[in-house]
Amino acid sequence: MLGGAGTSGNEIYIQFLSTGELQLRQLNSSTQTMLLQTSQVFRDPSAWYHIVIEVDTTQATSSDRIKIYINGSQITAFSTASYYSLNYDSHINNNVAHYFGRRPSSGSLYFDGYLTEINFVDGQALDPTSFGEYNSDTGVWQPIKYTGTYGTNGFYLNFSDNSTTTTLGYDTSGNGNNWTANNISVTSGVTYDSMTDVPTLTSEDAANYATLNPLDIEAGSNTFSNGNLSATTGTFTAALASIQISSGKWYWEVTANLAAGTPQIGIAKSPIGTISTNSLGQSANAYLYVSNGNKANNNSFTAYGATYTTNDVIGVALDLDAGTLVFYKNGASQGTAFSSLSGSFRAAFANCPAITHINFGQRPFAYTPPVGFKSLNTYNLPDSTIEDGGEYFNTVLATGNASTQSITGVGFQPDFVWLKVRSAAVNHISYDAVRGADNYLVPNLTNAEGSGGGQGLTSFDTDGFTLGNINPNSSGSYTFVAWNWKANGSGVSNTDGIITSTVSANTTAGFSIVSWTNQGTNTDTVGHGLGVAPKIYISKKASTTGDWFVFYSFVDGSHDYLLLNSSQAAVNHSIALPTSTVFTTGAGNTDRYITYCFAEVEGFSKFGFYTGNGSANGPFSYLGFRPAFVMIKSTGVGTRWIIWDAARDTYNVADKTLAPNLSSAEFVNAPYWYVDLLSNGFKVRGYQSGDTENNYPGSTYIYMAFAENPFKNALAR
Numbered sequence: 268m269l270g271g272a273g274t275s276g277n278e279i280y281i282q283f284l285s286t287g288e289l290q291l292r293q294l295n296s297s298t299q300t301m302l303l304q305t306s307q308v309f310r311d312p313s314a315w316y317h318i319v320i321e322v323d324t325t326q327a328t329s330s331d332r333i334k335i336y337i338n339g340s341q342i343t344a345f346s347t348a349s350y351y352s353l354n355y356d357s358h359i360n361n362n363v364a365h366y367f368g369r370r371p372s373s374g375s376l377y378f379d380g381y382l383t384e385i386n387f388v389d390g391q392a393l394d395p396t397s398f399g400e401y402n403s404d405t406g407v408w409q410p411i412k413y414t415g416t417y418g419t420n421g422f423y424l425n426f427s428d429n430s431t432t433t434t435l436g437y438d439t440s441g442n443g444n445n446w447t448a449n450n451i452s453v454t455s456g457v458t459y460d461s462m463t464d465v466p467t468l469t470s471e472d473a474a475n476y477a478t479l480n481p482l483d484i485e486a487g488s489n490t491f492s493n494g495n496l497s498a499t500t501g502t503f504t505a506a507l508a509s510i511q512i513s514s515g516k517w518y519w520e521v522t523a524n525l526a527a528g529t530p531q532i533g534i535a536k537s538p539i540g541t542i543s544t545n546s547l548g549q550s551a552n553a554y555l556y557v558s559n560g561n562k563a564n565n566n567s568f569t570a571y572g573a574t575y576t577t578n579d580v581i582g583v584a585l586d587l588d589a590g591t592l593v594f595y596k597n598g599a600s601q602g603t604a605f606s607s608l609s610g611s612f613r614a615a616f617a618n619c620p621a622i623t624h625i626n627f628g629q630r631p632f633a634y635t636p637p638v639g640f641k642s643l644n645t646y647n648l649p650d651s652t653i654e655d656g657g658e659y660f661n662t663v664l665a666t667g668n669a670s671t672q673s674i675t676g677v678g679f680q681p682d683f684v685w686l687k688v689r690s691a692a693v694n695h696i697s698y699d700a701v702r703g704a705d706n707y708l709v710p711n712l713t714n715a716e717g718s719g720g721g722q723g724l725t726s727f728d729t730d731g732f733t734l735g736n737i738n739p740n741s742s743g744s745y746t747f748v749a750w751n752w753k754a755n756g757s758g759v760s761n762t763d764g765i766i767t768s769t770v771s772a773n774t775t776a777g778f779s780i781v782s783w784t785n786q787g788t789n790t791d792t793v794g795h796g797l798g799v800a801p802k803i804y805i806s807k808k809a810s811t812t813g814d815w816f817v818f819y820s821f822v823d824g825s826h827d828y829l830l831l832n833s834s835q836a837a838v839n840h841s842i843a844l845p846t847s848t849v850f851t852t853g854a855g856n857t858d859r860y861i862t863y864c865f866a867e868v869e870g871f872s873k874f875g876f877y878t879g880n881g882s883a884n885g886p887f888s889y890l891g892f893r894p895a896f897v898m899i900k901s902t903g904v905g906t907r908w909i910i911w912d913a914a915r916d917t918y919n920v921a922d923k924t925l926a927p928n929l930s931s932a933e934f935v936n937a938p939y940w941y942v943d944l945l946s947n948g949f950k951v952r953g954y955q956s957g958d959t960e961n962n963y964p965g966s967t968y969i970y971m972a973f974a975e976n977p978f979k980n981a982l983a984r
Contacts (some may be wrong), residue, residue, distance in 0.1 A: 312482065
C-alpha cells in the first residue's frame with residue numbers, strides 16, 4: 268500500500284497480507300530493522316479504514332517509536348512486534364523513491380483497493396485526533412481535514428483535480444511535493460480510476476459506494492479484482508453487491524464479457540438458494556437478464572429483450588417503490604422484465620467465467636440513468652431511526668468483587684439485563700424491569716423465578732445497574748459480561764389481547780417485555796405493544812418450572828420454536844403467527860409468563876438464517892449494520908447456542924463464545940466457533956469436520972443480531 272526505497276533488500280512498506288493481518292516492515296541491506304504485524308485481521312471490503320501511523324524514533328521506550336491507529340484506536344495486539352532502534356533513520360522521508368499503491372521492490376505487488384486523503388507531516392509525530400474525531404450523533408470515528416503545518420517534505424493528496432493524470436497527483440498542502448501517476452486512467456470506461464468513493468457522507472455522488480463483496484459467495488470459486496468492481500464467477504456461484512436495498516429507485520451498469528459462458532445479470536435476494544447446473548436463473552430468489560435475450564427466474568427462462576455480447580453495457584433500473592425491474596442494453600430500454608417485486612435485494616451477476624465489470628456510480632456511467640434513479644452508495648440509503656445502537660443495546664464487561672457494586676457504562680437505564688460469568692462455569696442469569704429488580708430467571712435452566720435476596724441485581728440505574736454481594740464461584744473475584752436492552756420502564760397495562768398483560772415496549776428499538784398470566788386456553792392472545800409483528804419472541808414460565816421457548820417463522824414461513832435452555836432441534840408449532848398487536852399463548856395452563864418480543868428495526872436489529880457450507884470460508888449474512896451482538900443456533904439436534912459480541916472481541920476474528928444453554932465458562936479461541944463481525948454483517952470463519960455448531964454443510968442456523976451502527980455510518984472493522 269505504501270513504501271519507500273525500491274531495491275531488493277532495502278525498503279519499507281505497509282500492506283494487508285492475504286490472510287488479513289496488517290504488516291509494517293522495513294529492510295535495510297536485507298536485514299529486518301522493524302516489523303509490526305497485527306494479531307487482528309482486516310478483511311472487511313465493504314467500508315473504509317482510517318489508518319494513522321505515528322513515528323518518533325527519539326522516544327526512549329521502543330514501543331513508543333512507532334504506533335499504528337485504525338479508526339482512532341491504537342493497535343496493541345501484535346503477533347510480531349520488533350521496533351526501530353533509538354534514533355533510527357527510516358527510508359520514509361529519506362532521499363529515496365516513495366510509492367503509494369505498490370511495494371517498492373516489486374513491480375507486481377499492488378494494492379487492489381481505494382486510497383484517499385493522504386496526509387504526510389514532516390517533523391511532527393501526531394496522533395489520530397489531528398486527522399479524525401468521533402461523531403457526536405453516531406459515535407463513529409470519521410476523518411476531518413488536517414489544519415496544521417506539513418513541514419518541508421510534507422504533502423497532502425486529496426486527488427480532487429482529475430482533469431488529467433498529472434493534476435491528479437498534485438500536492439495541495441502548499442509545499443508543491445507533487446506525485447506522478449503511473450498506470451492510472453481518467454478516461455471514462457471500465458479502466459477509470461478517479462472514483463467518487465469516499466469514507467464520508469458528502470453528497471449523493473460522493474459517499475461509500477457499493478462494490479462486489481468477495482466475502483459473499485455461494486459454494487464455489489469467484490475471482491475479484493479492480494477494487495472489487497470486476498469479477499469472474501465460477502461454477503454455481505454469483506457475484507453480489509455489498510449493499511442490500513429494500514426501497515427506493517436504483518441504477519447501475521454491468522459491462523458484459525462473453526469470452527466464455529452465458530452471463531446472467533440482475534438482482535438476487537438472500538439467501539439465494541440452490542444454484543444448479545451453473546444457473547443462477549434456477550433460483551426463485553434471482554431475477555435476471557441473460558445474454559441470449561431471455562429473462563430468468565425460478566428455472567423459468569422466457570423471451571425478453573435483445574441479445575448482448577462482449578463490451579455491451581447492461582443498465583439495471585430497480586424500482587422497489589413500484590416493484591419493477593427494467594434492463595437497458597447500451598442505453599436502450601428492453602422493457603419491464605419483472606414486476607410486483609418486494610423484499611430486500613442485491614445486485615448480482617453469474618455465469619461469467621471471463622472478467623465482467625460493474626459500476627454503481629463511483630465512476631461515470633456510460634449512459635444517463637432514468638429520471639429519479641440514484642447511485643448505490645451510503646448517502647442515498649435511507650436514514651435509520653437509530654444512528655447509534657448503543658442507545659438501545661449495549662454490552663458491558665466488568666469484574667465482580669463479591670461485594671455490592673455499581674456497574675456503569677451502559678449508556679442508558681436498562682430494562683432487561685442478561686448476565687454471564689465469563690471466568691467460571693456459572694449459570695446465566697437475567698433480570699427485567701417488569702418483574703422487578705432482584706427477581707431473576709436462569710436462561711440455561713427450566714427453574715422458576717427466584718429472588719436474589721439482595722445478592723443479585725438490586726436496582727436498574729440511569730447508566731447501568733447495581734449488584735449485591737453476589738459471589739457465584741466462591742473466589743471473591745470473577746469476570747462477567749452483561750448484555751443490556753432498553754424497553755420502557757416497569758410497564759403499563761395492555762388490553763389488546765384476550766389476556767390483559769403488563770407491557771414495557773420500546774417501539775423505536777422494536778423490543779418489548781410482556782408479563783401475563785395464562786387462562787388455561789392455548790388459543791388466547793396477549794398484547795405485546797410493538798405496533799408491528801415481532802420477528803422472534805422468547806417465552807418462559809416465571810411462576811413455575813418450564814422451558815424457554817424461542818418462536819420464529821422466518822426460515823420457511825412455518826411457526827417453529829427452539830428452546831434457549833436446550834440443544835434440541837426445532838419443532839413446528841400449530842399456534843397462529845403473531846400480529847402487529849398480539850401473540851397467541853399456545854399454552855393450556857394457568858401459569859404466569861414473561862415474554863421478550865423483538866421486531867426488526869432497519870439498521871439496528873436483524874433476525875434471519877443462513878445455511879452452513881462446511882468451509883473455513885463460511886457464509887456471509889448481510890445485516891445492514893455493524894453488529895454488536897450475534898447469537899446463533901442450528902435448527903438441528905444436539906447443537907448449542909452461541910453468542911459473540913463486539914465488547915469481548917474488540918477486533919476480528921471474534922473467537923470468544925458463550926453458550927446460553929450451558930453454564931460453561933467462556934470459550935476462547937475455539938478452533939471452529941468464530942466469525943468476523945463486519946461493517947454490514949457477519950461472516951462465519953470456522954469449521955471443523957463433523958462439527959455441527961455453527962457451519963455444518965447443509966444445516967440451517969437462525970440468528971439474532973443487534974447493531975453498533977447502521978452500515979450507512981459504519982467504518983470497516
